[in-house]
Amino acid sequence: xxxxxxxxxxxxxxxxxxxxxxxxxxxxxxxxxxxxxxxxxxxxxxxxxxxxxxxxxxxxxxxxxxxxxxxxxxxxxxxxxxxxxxxxxxxxxxxxxxxxxxxxxxxxxxxxxxxxxxxxxxxxxxxxxxxxxxxxxxxxxxxxxxxxxxxxxxxxxxxxxxxxxxxxxxxxxxxxxxxxxxxxxxxxxxxxxxxxxxxxxxxxxxxxxxxxxxxxxxxxxxxxxxxxxxxxxxxxxxxxxxxxxxxxxxxxxxxxxxxxxxxxxxxxxxxxxxxxxxxxxxxxxxxxxxxxxxxxxxxxxxxxxxxxxxxxxxxxxxxxxxxxxxxxxxxxxxxxxxxxxxxxxxxxxxxxxxxxxxxxxxxxxxxxxxxxxxxxxxxxxxxxxxxxxxxxxxxxxxxxxxxxxxxxxxxxxxxxxxxxxxxxxxxxxxxxxxxxxxxxxxxxxxxxxxxxxxxxxxxxxxxxxxxxxxxxxxxxxxxxxxxxxxxxxxxxxxxxxxxxxxxxxxxxxxxxxxxxxxxxxxxxxxxxxxxxxxxxxxxxxxxx
Amino acid sequence: xxxxxxxxxxxxxxxxxxxxxxxxxxxxxxxxxxxxxxxxxxxxxxxxxxxxxxxxxxxxxxxxxxxxxxxxxxxxxxxxxxxxxxxxxxxxxxxxxxxxxxxxxxxxx
Numbered sequence: 001x002x003x004x005x006x007x008x009x010x011x012x013x014x015x016x017x018x019x020x021x022x023x024x025x026x027x028x029x030x031x032x033x034x035x036x037x038x039x040x041x042x043x044x045x046x047x048x049x050x051x052x053x054x055x056x057x058x059x060x061x062x063x064x065x066x067x068x069x070x071x072x073x074x075x076x077x078x079x080x081x082x083x084x085x086x087x088x089x090x091x092x093x094x095x096x097x098x099x100x101x102x103x104x105x106x107x108x109x110x111x112x113x114x115x116x117x118x119x120x121x122x123x124x125x126x127x128x129x130x131x132x133x134x135x136x137x138x139x140x141x142x143x144x145x146x147x148x149x150x151x152x153x154x155x156x157x158x159x160x161x162x163x164x165x166x167x168x169x170x171x172x173x174x175x176x177x178x179x180x181x182x183x184x185x186x187x188x189x190x191x192x193x194x195x196x197x198x199x200x201x202x203x204x205x206x207x208x209x210x211x212x213x214x215x216x217x218x219x220x221x222x223x224x225x226x227x228x229x230x231x232x233x234x235x236x237x238x239x240x241x242x243x244x245x246x247x248x249x250x251x252x253x254x255x256x257x258x259x260x261x262x263x264x265x266x267x268x269x270x271x272x273x274x275x276x277x278x279x280x281x282x283x284x285x286x287x288x289x290x291x292x293x294x295x296x297x298x299x300x301x302x303x304x305x306x307x308x309x310x311x312x313x314x315x316x317x318x319x320x321x322x323x324x325x326x327x328x329x330x331x332x333x334x335x336x337x338x339x340x341x342x343x344x345x346x347x348x349x350x351x352x353x354x355x356x357x358x359x360x361x362x363x364x365x366x367x368x369x370x371x372x373x374x375x376x377x378x379x380x381x382x383x384x385x386x387x388x389x390x391x392x393x394x395x396x397x398x399x400x401x402x403x404x405x406x407x408x409x410x411x412x413x414x415x416x417x418x419x420x421x422x423x424x425x426x427x428x429x430x431x432x433x434x435x436x437x438x439x440x441x442x443x444x445x446x447x448x449x450x451x452x453x454x455x456x457x458x459x460x461x462x463x464x465x466x467x468x469x470x471x472x473x474x475x476x477x478x479x480x481x482x483x484x485x486x487x488x489x490x491x492x493x494x495x496x497x498x499x500x501x502x503x504x505x506x507x508x509x510x511x512x513x514x515x516x517x518x519x520x521x522x523x524x525x526x527x528x529x530x531x532x533x534x535x536x537x538x539x540x541x542x543x544x
Numbered sequence: 545x546x547x548x549x550x551x552x553x554x555x556x557x558x559x560x561x562x563x564x565x566x567x568x569x570x571x572x573x574x575x576x577x578x579x580x581x582x583x584x585x586x587x588x589x590x591x592x593x594x595x596x597x598x599x600x601x602x603x604x605x606x607x608x609x610x611x612x613x614x615x616x617x618x619x620x621x622x623x624x625x626x627x628x629x630x631x632x633x634x635x636x637x638x639x640x641x642x643x644x645x646x647x648x649x650x651x652x653x
Contacts, residue, residue: 414548414568414601435632442603494641497611498618504611507604507640514639 045082045101047075057089058096062120063111064089086111088123092131100126152213156186159216163223169193169201171266175384177354179361180377181326187377188215188257189324190223194230201266202230202239205322205381206259206278206299214252222247222257222299236261236274237296237307244276244299244307251300258298260322269314269385274307279325284347285318286405286462286477290528313524313531315477316464317403319352320383326376327360332368342367352384401465406445408453408461408478413445416463416476423465424472429538437472437536440516443508444476444532452478452530470538471517477531480523548601552580560591560625566598569606577609581616590622594646597628607640614645625649 047053053075057064064087069076079087079101088100100123105111111119160182168176178191188208196202204226208215225246229239240261247257260278264271273281277298280291296307314320323343330338346363347356357380365372386400402423406412420441421434429437445461453459462477492510496502512519518535550573553564561584567573584592594610596602602610617624627649629637634650637643 410571413603414570432632432635435630436635439603439632439636442601446603446605492640494611494645498615498645500615504608504615505605507607511604511607511636511639515636 045075045078045084047078051075054096057087057099058091060089063087063116063123065111086119088119090123090127090130092127095131097127097131097134153184153186156211156213156216157182159213159220160186160188160190163190163192163220165191165193169195171201173386174266175353175382175386177357177382179357179380181361181374181379183211183326183374183376183378185211186216187211187326188219189326189377189379190219191322191379191381192223192226194227196230196234196263197232198234200234201264202226202236203262203264203322203381203383204230204259205324205379206257206276207324207326207377207379208255208257210255214255218247218252218255218257218300221250222259226259226261234263235309236263236272237309240274240276240296240299240307241305244297244305245303247300248303256298256300258325262320262322264314264383269316269318270311271314271320272309272311274309276305276307279323279328281323282321282343282347283312283314283318284321285315286403286460288405288460288462289344289347311524314383314385315462315475316385316400316466318385319347319356321347321356321360322379322381324377324379326374326378327364327380330364330368330372330375330378332372338364338367353382356382356384399467401467403462403464405460405462407457408449408455408459409457410449410455412461413442413449416445416461417442420463420465420474424467427467427472427538429472429536433536433538436515437474437534440512440519440534440536441474441476443512444474444519444534447508448476448478448530448532451482452480454481456481467538472536472538474534474536475531476534477529480528480530550576552576554580554583554587556587556589559589560593561587561589562593562595564595564598567600569596569599569602569609571605573606574609577613581613584617584622585620591625592617592622593625593627595628596626596630596633599628599633602633602636607636607642610642614642618645623647 051073052071053069053073056069056071066076066079066084066087083103084101085104086102088102089096090098090100100119102111102119105115164180165178168178176193180189180191182189188210190204190206190208192204194202194204206219206222208218208222210218222243225243226239229242233239233242240259243259257276258278259276260273260281261275262271262273262281271292273292273294274296275294276296280293283290283292292310292312294308294310297305328338328340328343332338342363343360346360349359351359360380364378402419404419406415417438421438424434424437441463445463448461449455453461459479459481461479464475464477466473490502490506492506493502497504512532512534516534517537520533521530522533523530547566548568550565550567550569555562555564563580563584565577569577594613614624624646625648626637626646629648629650634643634648637646637648
């Protein structure tokens with residue numbers, strides 16, 4: 001006689017015998033001849049869920065003779081090969097929970113009617129008891145699994161928190177805020193700030209695929225590598241390339257790391273980014289939102305990857321957002337994704353720093369609903385450059401007076417001029433200084449509208465006005481639709497114009513050049529913008 | 545219509561034709577200024593006075609319009625004089641050397 005057991009879930013019945021030959025091995029040596037079962041030995045027979053024997057046993061009224069079964073069933077064949085003569089179904093509350101499998105009687109006689117009746121009674125009493133035992137075992141296993149997961153979660157959280165920055169960098173003129181919200185299962189998000197050897201600031205935001213302790217360990221390793229490389233390299237592309245080469249040989253199967261590495265020069269707002277398959281950062285400037293677009297393979301997948309670098313300038317008043325996919329890939333109850341459009345909308349306001357983070361998280365919560373369990377880690381890092389530093393050339397201590405954007409509609413240069421004039425009204429500029437500034441602004445804005453916006457209402461120009469102890473600084477930024485303003489155009493010559501040898505037009509840059517104290521033109525190819533910076537001394541010290 | 549909209553009135557007074565302008569002298573003044581000069585051309589006088597007294601704003605496109613008008617007047621043998629320019633626009637006329645080809649009232653001193 002043999003014992004019966006059952007696993008949870010998938011329906012399996014075991015008979016144990018040792019040593020355990022595979023059914024196939026038994027079949028080749030013993031064909032269909034029942035093998036004698038040693039007293040007290042046990043044999044394992046696995047009945048797949050699809051086997052017709054299960055349905056048969058479920059509804060069988062009592063013990064079933066294996067020899068007489070006419071089922072096209074691999075399990076029946078296996079039972080015969082294992083030497084099972086009689087199968088007694090164990091049914092509890094209408095559910096087949098196991099079988100009692102018996103070999104031939106030791107007397108080699110058939111099982112009698114009395115035997116069968118006894119076995120039926122035994123099975124009816126044993127089945128509920130076995131079911132209870134099964135349930136107890138299942139619950140114990142579940143509790144152990146829960147405990148294991150809880151422990152793993154604690155460890156993963158501990159690792160994760162160990163590597164998040166304890167405090168954010170304090171940079172003059174910059175407002176920095178960060179948020180890390182772990183999902184219950186703890187993903188592999190991270191962010192970090194590191195001072196580079198040349199004084200610039202490295203900012204990393206990354207996401208390890210997978211969750212739990214494995215993800216946390218890879219995150220910790222990536223974090224350490226990035227820190228180490230950033231201490232000697234200053235190019236974000238090189239830092240990522242080196243990190244990738246170090247991570248490839250040790251990356252567990254099916255895991256990789258997406259990471260965006262930005263290098264910021266705080267005094268000038270110049271930012272260089274490289275990207276290993278991570279979400280692109282947003283820059284919000286003068287009411288306009290753009291992405292800094294750099295591409296590259298995630299870290300840890302393939303060796304010898306190169307990472308392109310993209311440069312931009314974070315102007316005064318502009319915001320940058322670095323983020324992980326936990327935000328945009330969150331779902332609402334209807335399984336709709338938060339998505340990029342909602343993120344763009346949420347970024348459309350004028351909040352900055354932690355207020356911006358609050359707004360993003362509030363928007364997300366409103367979308368997912370209060371009962372929502374966060375699916376993935378969410379990491380957000382924002383940088384805002386205060387008004388007041390127009391660019392590197394502006395000395396410390398400058399004060400922003402105004403920033404505004406105007407549609408690129410012809411004629412709006414007049415509006416730009418009037419608003420700049422209003423902004424500097426309290427500075428007490430001498431009338432001729434003010435008039436010169438107004439003309440220079442008007443001419444510069446006109447160029448920006450004509451070449452930068454091509455006169456389109458939907459392509460704006462941005463104007464920033466700042467003042468230092470000695471100068472008024474006006475920056476006019478356009479979208480460079482026609483490329484750079486042609487600064488090398490022919491110098492206007494009145495005599496040639498009067499003689500019809502030159503067109504009457506072409507005075508704009510000439511005027512700007514001659515009435516402002518200094519003009520500087522710079523282009524930001526990554527951002528697709530061109531900026532003209534006008535400087536006008538507040539007092540008459542020199543003549544343009 | 546507001547005080548920025550460009551307008552030009554052509555008056556014939558003894559010995560000269562005077563174009564009194566008002567509003568903004570920019571690209572939008574083109575048609576009006578050309579029409580004004582056509583009217584000037586019908587007058588016999590060889591002295592043309594451009595009165596900028598009511599012009600508050602001139603940009604580089606406006607300068608180009610003045611250059612073209614000046615070229616037309618010179619072709620027609622008319623001497624051109626500018627009056628009513630603010631000190632700033634007198635400076636602009638000096639920088640662009642328009643002042644080399646027209647008399648600017650208030651510049652003589």
